[in-house]
Amino acid sequence: MRYKLRSSKELFSNVQSRWIQPFGLLLLLLIILILLFPSTAIISDPYKIDLKHRLLPPGGEFPLGTDSLGRCLFSRTIIGGRITVTSGFFATSLGAFIGTVVALISLRAPSLVKEPLMIITDSWLAFPDLLLILVLTLILGNSILGVILSIALSVWPWWTRFVRNLLIVAYAQEYVIASRTAGISGFRLFKSYILPQIMPPIGSAFFIRSARSVVLFGGIGFLGLGVQPPTPEWGAMIKDAIPLIPVAPWVIVGPAIGFMGTVTLFQWAAISMRNLANYRNYSFL
């Protein structure tokens, strides 16, 4: 044969080589720890305004320098990261929960309920996520909770479609049909035959969608429509950094590295989750 047959996971195989796997896991744990207990990592008050120390370059007392109001950028990056990353995480969890519930209803309910439900899901999928989130933040307010709810309310149709398709495929497998004829049903069927099939793709999708939610949360902050100052948040920090870049390029370093690091780790977690189960036909990122 002229070439080897390759599987799709090889495309990004350089991301998950043997060396990166333990390193990535450690880094992910470290980030979760820092986000859970930010007070251990903060070296100075992220809210303290000190005009004598404005726009200091990195070094000494301030590892990432200071911003235009003399606030420590390192502490602000960590506190901001806690808000941005956990919000993205919660929003995705909530969206996945709503989406799964709707998917289950649409599979079990009579067609009088099912058809309108799927049409509503389809019509919500037709709106771009950022547009929908911005409109919803107008309704729900731009507090942290309001933005989380807006993101959750705009991502659930995706989860409905995704979980619904997974469940339909899972129940149609021949060994599932065979075990049903053998008399296995109810919770035992779900736990032993369906759950192992649907968990790897759901876990993988959860990480990828979380990364997307984190970026969306930052994007709303970047547009100036998200969580309002003085609360530090990566997107808003990037927005504030733009006019300062020619004078003080270090102001963008913290949040930019934060975003890239988080998204990279989430992508990596998703890929290794998928490889864990050797699930290949999952092509919908």
Next chain:
Amino acid sequence: MKMSIARFIYARLLRVLLVVFSVTLSCIVIVTLLPGDPGELALREASEAVSEEKIREIRQLFGLEFPVFTRSLHWIKNILVLDFGDSYRTGEPVLKEIGSRLPSTMKLAFGTLLWVIPCSLFGAWGSVKSKTIRRIISSISLLGLVVPDYILGILLLFLVSFALKGLEKVVPFLPYLVLGLPIAAFYLYVTYTHITQALNSDYIRFAYAKGLSEWAIFLRHVFPSILPPLLALWAMSLGRLLSGAVVVETVFGLPGLGRLFVEAVFSRDYPVIEAVVLWSGWVFALLISITDAFLYYLNPDLMRSHF
């Protein structure tokens, strides 16, 4: 069989109409829930001194004194003749505002897909064929997957204008690059999966056995077989891009639909918000439906699974 095909097409058509209707309805629900009094806000933006009388006047001007239900009916009646009302902010008809922003958005959308689609196709084929190409391409596309568009846009903009002097000519192309990179990465991944699946099939092995060249195999055998799912993907992206790239247009200061939407959200310009949301939903739903029908035309075999 003929009868059932007609019924099938009717069912599809009915579903498109239902989705479009549901999009419109969702839009109305969202708009009804929007808080605050836009009349007062518009007035406050125009002048400092705001009196009760003035507010009542402006409410009457915008037709805000009617109850919600009457307003919604009125709105539906008007959009049937493509009258989206007047912008609270500028007083211009909304249709005119959107019309003035649409060329920029369309240019951005088509320009992006114009480089993304060929690049992802040939990139995927190249990375199936050669390990070095795969390494390079997957590294670049990882950049698109990992770096959020606003950071990438700002970094490239400042890199070009400060660090690399003499490269200012590239700036007009940067929006296409920043908007396209994540899409290209996603396409590449999906295309790669489809190509590897197609290469596993017997007819491709037979084509190799016949001694056809790589190009002939890709263009005549692999490409037609992977086209239908990719076509659906491309239509979906086009639908998304035509509703405006909010972040990229803001970063690069392009006068597109996304920028218009952000401006409208800032000043609570409800007619503009309604119209942009409605436009984005309609474009997406219609494009998806047209592609769907086209896929059945390309591969009538798909229809058999429905009977």
